Amino acid sequence: MEQYAVEMLHITKRFPGIIANDDITLQLKKGEIHALLGENGAGKSTLMSVLFGLYQPEEGIIKKDGVEVKINNPNDANALGIGMVHQHFKLVECFTVLDNIIMGVEPNKMGFLQKKEAREKVMALSEKYGLHVDPDAKIEDITVGMQQRTEILKMLYRDNEILIFDEPTAVLTPQEITELMQIMKNLAAEGKSILFISHKLNEIMEVADRCSVLRKGRYIGTVNTKDTTIEQLSAMMVGRNVNFHVEKKPAHPGDVVLDIENMTVASKVHKNNAVKNVSLKVRAGEIVCIAGIDGNGQSEFVYGLSGLEPLVSGKITLLGKDITKTSIRQKSILGISHIPEDRHKHGLVLDYSLEDNLVLQTYFNPEFTSGAGFLRRKNIREYANRLIEEYDVRSGQGAVTTARAMSGGNQQKAIIAREIDKAPELLIAVQPTRGLDVGAIEFIHKQLVAQRDAGKAVLLVSLELDEVMDVPDRILVMYEGEIVGELDPKKTTQEELGLYMAGAKRDEVKA
Amino acid sequence: MKKVLKNPGVQAFVASIICIILGLLIGYIVLLFINPEGAAESIINVIKNFLTWNRANKKLQQFGNTLAKTMPLLMCSLSILFAYKVGLFNIGAAGQYVAGSCACLYAALAWGWGWLPCMIFALAAGAVLGAIVGFLKSRCNVNEVISGIMLNWISLYLANTILTKVKETASPYTMYIKDVNPSALLPNAGLDKFFNNNQYITIAVPLALIIAIAVYILLSKTKLGYELKATGSNKNAAKYAGMAENRNIILTLIISGALAGLGASMLYLTGYMRWECTQSSVPGMGFNGIAAAFLGGLNPIGAIFSSFFIQHITDGGQYVNTNFYSSQISDLISSVIIYLCGFVLFIKLTMNKMIARSEEKKARAIKSAASQGGDK
Numbered sequence: 001m002e003q004y005a006v007e008m009l010h011i012t013k014r015f016p017g018i019i020a021n022d023d024i025t026l027q028l029k030k031g032e033i034h035a036l037l038g039e040n041g042a043g044k045s046t047l048m049s050v051l052f053g054l055y056q057p058e059e060g061i062i063k064k065d066g067v068e069v070k071i072n073n074p075n076d077a078n079a080l081g082i083g084m085v086h087q088h089f090k091l092v093e094c095f096t097v098l099d100n101i102i103m104g105v106e107p108n109k110m111g112f113l114q115k116k117e118a119r120e121k122v123m124a125l126s127e128k129y130g131l132h133v134d135p136d137a138k139i140e141d142i143t144v145g146m147q148q149r150t151e152i153l154k155m156l157y158r159d160n161e162i163l164i165f166d167e168p169t170a171v172l173t174p175q176e177i178t179e180l181m182q183i184m185k186n187l188a189a190e191g192k193s194i195l196f197i198s199h200k201l202n203e204i205m206e207v208a209d210r211c212s213v214l215r216k217g218r219y220i221g222t223v224n225t226k227d228t229t230i231e232q233l234s235a236m237m238v239g240r241n242v243n244f245h246v247e248k249k250p251a252h253p254g255d256v257v258l259d260i261e262n263m264t265v266a267s268k269v270h271k272n273n274a275v276k277n278v279s280l281k282v283r284a285g286e287i288v289c290i291a292g293i294d295g296n297g298q299s300e301f302v303y304g305l306s307g308l309e310p311l312v313s314g315k316i317t318l319l320g321k322d323i324t325k326t327s328i329r330q331k332s333i334l335g336i337s338h339i340p341e342d343r344h345k346h347g348l349v350l351d352y353s354l355e356d357n358l359v360l361q362t363y364f365n366p367e368f369t370s371g372a373g374f375l376r377r378k379n380i381r382e383y384a385n386r387l388i389e390e391y392d393v394r395s396g397q398g399a400v401t402t403a404r405a406m407s408g409g410n411q412q413k414a415i416i417a418r419e420i421d422k423a424p425e426l427l428i429a430v431q432p433t434r435g436l437d438v439g440a441i442e443f444i445h446k447q448l449v450a451q452r453d454a455g456k457a458v459l460l461v462s463l464e465l466d467e468v469m470d471v472p473d474r475i476l477v478m479y480e481g482e483i484v485g486e487l488d489p490k491k492t493t494q495e496e497l498g499l500y501m502a503g504a505k506r507d508e509v510k511a
Numbered sequence: 512m513k514k515v516l517k518n519p520g521v522q523a524f525v526a527s528i529i530c531i532i533l534g535l536l537i538g539y540i541v542l543l544f545i546n547p548e549g550a551a552e553s554i555i556n557v558i559k560n561f562l563t564w565n566r567a568n569k570k571l572q573q574f575g576n577t578l579a580k581t582m583p584l585l586m587c588s589l590s591i592l593f594a595y596k597v598g599l600f601n602i603g604a605a606g607q608y609v610a611g612s613c614a615c616l617y618a619a620l621a622w623g624w625g626w627l628p629c630m631i632f633a634l635a636a637g638a639v640l641g642a643i644v645g646f647l648k649s650r651c652n653v654n655e656v657i658s659g660i661m662l663n664w665i666s667l668y669l670a671n672t673i674l675t676k677v678k679e680t681a682s683p684y685t686m687y688i689k690d691v692n693p694s695a696l697l698p699n700a701g702l703d704k705f706f707n708n709n710q711y712i713t714i715a716v717p718l719a720l721i722i723a724i725a726v727y728i729l730l731s732k733t734k735l736g737y738e739l740k741a742t743g744s745n746k747n748a749a750k751y752a753g754m755a756e757n758r759n760i761i762l763t764l765i766i767s768g769a770l771a772g773l774g775a776s777m778l779y780l781t782g783y784m785r786w787e788c789t790q791s792s793v794p795g796m797g798f799n800g801i802a803a804a805f806l807g808g809l810n811p812i813g814a815i816f817s818s819f820f821i822q823h824i825t826d827g828g829q830y831v832n833t834n835f836y837s838s839q840i841s842d843l844i845s846s847v848i849i850y851l852c853g854f855v856l857f858i859k860l861t862m863n864k865m866i867a868r869s870e871e872k873k874a875r876a877i878k879s880a881a882s883q884g885g886d887k
Contacts, residue, residue, distance in 0.1 A: 014874065015867075308750060329753025338751070346751040351744045356737065360752045369734040377732075 004066065005030045005193040006051070006082070006162055011060035013046055020046040021057070024219040026212055028162065033184055033194045035204040035225070037237055038214035039409070039437030044197055047214070048164060052077045052084065083155030084164040089147050091139045097150050098122060098135040101157050118157075125156045129186050144294070145176040152183065163187065164195045169203055173293050174465060174498035181207045199237070199437060201230045213237055238439045248449045251473040254284035255319075257457035258426050263314030265297075265304035273312060274300035276481040282426065287448060287458040289472030289489075293501050297481035298461045299341055302430050306338050307331055308346075319425060332361055335425035339415055339432050341461070347415045348403045355384035355399040358418050391417035392443075409440040416447055427451050430461040445471055465494055479503045517866065523808030526858040527817065530806065534851030538844040542836070549835030557844055560827035568707045575709030577826045578819070579783055582719040583608070585818040586774025587800025589726050590637075592809050594655075594767040596730055598743025601764060603644050603659025604771040605797025606666040607637035611772030612779050612794075613670035616786055619688050619695030620677035626695050630776045637772015638765045640666060645764030649757035655764070663793045675788045683789040688782050697780045715777035720815065722770070727811040739763055771797060799825070802849040805856065824848050 006028045013021040021043045028034050038044045049055045051062065053071035061068050064080050071077050091100050098115065101122055107114040119135060126133055131149045139147060148168060155163050165184070169177045184207055188194055198204055204211055205225055213220040213236040220236050259281050267274035274297045282288045292298055303309035305316060307328040316324045323331055332338075340346035348357050359368050359380055368380050384399040393413045395401035403411060412432065419427065429448060433441040448471060452458050462468050468475055468489070475487040477500040484506035487497060499505040515521055535554065542550035556563050561573030587604050594601035601607075614636035618624040624632070640662055647653040678685050688695050697713035706712045730736040742749040742759040749756045774796070778784055803821050807813030825845045 306751075327753065328750065332753050340751060345745075345747045347748065349741045349745045349748050352741065360741070360748070363737055364734060373734045374732050375734055375737060 003030055004028060004063070007063040007066075008047065008051060009061050009063065011047065011050055011057045011062075013043075013050055013055055013057045019217050021050065022217045022219075023060075024214065024217075026219075027222075028193050028195060029210075030193055031188055031191050032209040033188050033196055033207055035196045035198060035208035035211040036214070037199060037201075037204060037211055037233060039199065039237060039439065042214040042237075042437075043217040044214060046217075048084070048166070048195075048197065051082065051164075078158065078160075081159060081161035082164070083158060083160030083162070084166060085148065085151040085155065085168055087166045087168075087170060089151055091147060091150060093140040094138060096136050096138055097133050097142070097146075097153075100139060100150055101135075101154050103154075105158060122153060122157060125153055129156065129190070130183060131156075143176075144171045145173075145179065148172070148180070149183070152187075161191075162193050162195070164197070166197045167199075168196075169198070169200060170463075171294055173502050174494060175502060177203070201233050204233065205230060215239055234438055238437065246445045246449060246470045249453065251286045251452065253286040253473070254455060256281050257284050257319055258282040258459065259317040260305065261315045261317075263301070263304055263316065264312040265300045265309055266312050267297075267300065268309075272481075274481050275304060278314075278478075278481070278483055280476060280483065282457040282459050284425075284457050285452055285455045286474065287452050287460055287472040288474045288476060289460040289462055289468050290476050290478050290483075291462060291468040291497065291501060292478035294463050296478050298430070298478055300481075301478070302338070302341065302428060302461060306336070306428065332422070335423075337361075337419035337422050337424035337427045339412075339419050339427070339429040341430035341434075343408075343411055343415055348411060350402070350404040352403055353400045354388070354393070354395055354403055354406065354414060355380050357403050357414060358384045358387050358399075361418060361422060387414075387417040387421055390421075393417060409436045412436060412440065412444070416444060420447060420451060424456060426457045426459065428459045428461075431463060432460070433462075433464065433467060441467075465497065468497065469494060477501055479506070520808075522859055522862060523810065523813065523855070526855045526862060527806050527808060527813075529858050530851050530854050531820065531848070533854070534848030537851065538847045541843065541847060542831075542840070545840070546835045549832040553831040553836065553840075554844070556830035556832070557824060557827035560823050560830065563830050571705075571707040572709050573826075575703075575706030575712045576783070577822050578706070578716060579709070579711035579713075579781055580778065580826070581819045581822040582715045583774040583778040583796055584799055584803055584822050585719050585723060585815060586770050586777060587797050588803035588807065588814045588818050589723055589800075589811055590767045590770035590774070590797075591800045592804040592807070592811065592814060593726055593730070593770065594763055595804065595809060596743060597739045597759070597763040598746075599648070599655050599760065599763060599767075601641070601644070601659060601767045601771075602656050602797075602801070603640065603662050603764075604767065604800055605793045605795075606659065606663035607640045607768040607771035608775045608797045609663070609666040609670050609793060610636040610640045610768075611775030612786060613666070613673055614772070615695075615776040616685055616688075616779050617673055617677060619780065620686055620691050623692045624695060626697050626780055629695050629780060630697075630773065633776035634769045634773040637775070638769040640772070641764040641766070641768020642761060644768070645761035648764070649760040663797075667790075667793050670786070671788050671790065674786050678786075678788045683787050684785040685788065687785070688780070695780060696782055697777070711781045711783045713777075713781050715781060719774075719777060722773075723811045723815050726770075730811070771800070799849060808855065821845075821849055 004027045008024065008026045011021050011024045012019065024043065024047060026047065036044055046055065050057050051071065053073045053076050062071060063069065069080060071080065092103070098119060102118045107117050122135055125131070131153055133146055133149050133153065134142070139150070168180060172180060184194055184196070196208055208225050210222055210224055211233065212222040213233065215237060261279050263275060263278045264273050265275040278301060290298055290301070300309060304311050311324065314324070315322065318334055318336065321334070323334065326334070344350060349360065363369060368376050370376055381399055387393065388399060391413050394410050395406045416432065432444050448458055448460065460472055472489055475489055475497070476483050477485040477487065477497065479501065480503065485500040535558065539550060539554045542553055561570050561577060564570045564573055587608055590604040590607065591601055611633035615629040615633035618629045618632045644655050644658050644662065647658045648655045674685050697715055699710065699712065700714050702716060703709050703712045730740065738754050739759055741752070742754060742756045746756050749759070779786065799821055803814055803818040806821065807817035828842060828845045831840050831844065
């Protein structure tokens with residue numbers, strides 16, 4: 001019989017109204033890299049929470065090294081040698097790398113820290129697995145890649161045998177991703193067992209030995225990556241064949257819709273400006289993409305453009321009209337739609353119903369509000385039902401479902417329906433497919449292209465390389481708040497794009 | 512049955528009832544500990560309140576007294592829940608209530624104003640206090656709880672100072688409105704006839720009820736309510752949608768303050784109570800409003816009933832047998848009950864968990880039954 005490091009057998013976990021995990025079996029062999037693939041809402045997080053002791057399953061058992069174990073809380077999981085690198089790192093920003101690694105298990109003699117001992121152990125681990133970190137640097141000063149290596153060292157320092165990586169590549173540059181893949185392979189070679197949660201198929205193909213697929217809370221199957229193809233995996237994940245390539249006809253750019261001159265936006269975190277003197281133009285009938293690694297000023301750029309943050313300097317013109325100082329409401333009325341980066345922070349009022357969210361930008365129109373200030377419920381309901389139908393927004397109770405109760409993909413569809421149905425002149429889409437599954441991504445890309453073909457200007461901000469290469473007609477790379485390169489997606493390569501994104505290459509770009 | 516229990520409205524109601532029962536039970540236990548002899552009788556008297564009286568006329572009159580005092584409490588609880596729906600915890604309602612008291616009493620006694628201007632003055636005073644809190648919150652990001660509590664004390668001592676000018680020389684209480692300026696007393700409009708000529712039953716009663724309904728409509732049916740609730744629920748999304756979120760915060764606290772201030776005038780302009788110029792604690796009305804708001808399920812209509820209940824219990828406290836207990840015991844019992852009333856949300860949560868668990872059990876039973884059937 002094969003020796004498994006961890007087995008989760010026939011796990012069923014129900015929440016009121018839904019079955020998050022329905023009879024799921026996951027077996028992790030010793031020393032393998034096992035990918036866990038599934039769309040958003042497929043039950044990956046729930047399954048991992050069960051493994052971590054955050055939830056108790058109604059049915060099923062967990063075995064460690066063939067012995068049944070009960071995991072009641074994360075401490076139990078830790079004691080069993082199960083560690084996790086979360087998608088959003090759990091690090092103390094103002095502590096050093098070393099302090100973060102030993103936090104919670106500080107070696108001490110009678111209450112006095114024994115840092116020397118700790119440092120030796122950390123350095124030995126770092127050497128062994130090729131995890132380069134500077135133990136005395138503060139977290140806030142180091143790159144995202146090094147922060148991630150700190151997280152990995154944290155697990156190794158605790159002698160964890162089973163390492164869970166939750167979408168580890170989302171925040172990395174292409175070069176850093178390659179490095180991480182190598183580290184994961186090293187770890188597996190040293191006998192660590194790795195669970196790799198992802199929905200990036202080519203990464204799974206590259207690094208994983210086996211892959212288990214979940215769909216809608218059900219276990220679909222486990223395949224050897226050697227014997228499968230990307231197409232097959234995606235079909236397993238979505239339940240149908242997906243077209244990866246974005247179909248689009250050549251662009252026919254028209255007049256300039258958006259003209260930004262020398263825009264500078266202050267940063268909220270440091271004293272430098274987050275956006276420095278950026279100028280660019282977006283024409284009707286084209287998709288312009290701002291690419292870059294997270295945290296290089298893209299968010300602030302959009303905040304400045306949309307009016308959520310004030311400008312330090314610069315001028316914004318929409319269709320020949322100066323809108324630099326125009327209010328957010330007025331910009332919206334003038335024809336700017338904005339699919340925000342963070343749908344929970346900006347895009348939705350989560351406690352409002354779906355229909356109330358669908359009129360968030362238009363509720364004040366006479367169609368929805370009477371002269372006396374009363375909401376026209378009937379019209380709102382009709383309008384919402386039309387959008388739900390047209391954009392295939394799925395939810396438990398239709399228009400009256402609370403937005404909080406909807407899946408991420410459908411929340412995003414609702415925002416997209418709302419913003420596109422406003423018939424904007426300029427559509428700003430910031431990471432519109434973040435955290436979504438391939439089915440939803442395909443839908444959203446089609447919508448963006450449809451807007452372009454309808455003669456609208458589309459400004460896309462994206463961190464996803466595939467999206468950057470596939471969707472836009474022009475790529476502008478942003479690095480440390482400046483536009484450092486303009487690329488033609490048809491002519492450039494991912495490697496070249498990566499060099500620009502990492503700041504290793506730059507051109508003088510004229511808008 | 513399950514389906515009925517899942518309805519949020521029913522849930523809120525059941526949770527409130529459970530809280531009330533728990534509160535009474537704990538109150539009873541406290542009485543038992545102090546002196547078991549009179550406990551049963553006393554707790555029953557608390558529940559019965561005006562019903563302890565034998566004569567029907569007296570019952571009606573006492574009922575009227577409770578009702579008269581319910582209205583300011585209702586206004587305070589509306590003030591709290593209105594702000595709460597917009598994501599603000601207006602603990603300053605107590606101070607806004609004080610400001611309203613001070614304004615209407617001084618206008619009535621010193622300036623000889625009629626009841627309507629007095630009422631409006633009280634409303635304005637509460638609104639101004641609310642505006643200060645709202646301004647500090649939106650411009651300087653000062654937490655509304657902190658500035659609210661500070662203003663509670665400021666307004667208390669300010670009221671004491673100002674009202675000393677219109678107090679009786681022999682006592683710390685303000686003069687009787689009916690002696691100095693009867694025109695400032697709220698008109699009875701014939702309503703007193705229904706309560707054995709209880710002079711404290713005035714137009715304040717229907718007015719407060721109408722305002723409760725108006726608050727309900729404002730919150731759930733209007734564009735303003737939509738904007739305010741959106742701001743309260745997610746300030747960032749409100750800003751993104753082009754709402755004036757800072758204006759909304761100030762506006763909310765102005766309305767909230769106005770409600771509390773107006774509430775004060777509904778008590779003091781009936782002549783039921785006089786202001787004691789030496790008091791050193793903020794009147795409990797504003798704080799009881801918090802309990803009433805939660806007990807009422809944060810629903811303006813629910814607040815009508817919860818406010819009445821809390822006032823009922825508070826008044827009932829005076830029927831605790833003082834042969835067995837010191838006179839403060841009435842306050843203790845009613846505050847235990849009011850304290851428990853704040854647990855409505857907790858009870859609701861527990862209820863939901865229990866429903867979910869029993870459903871899980873059922874689903875499992877069905878599943879195992881089905882698999883057994885499959886085996887055959």
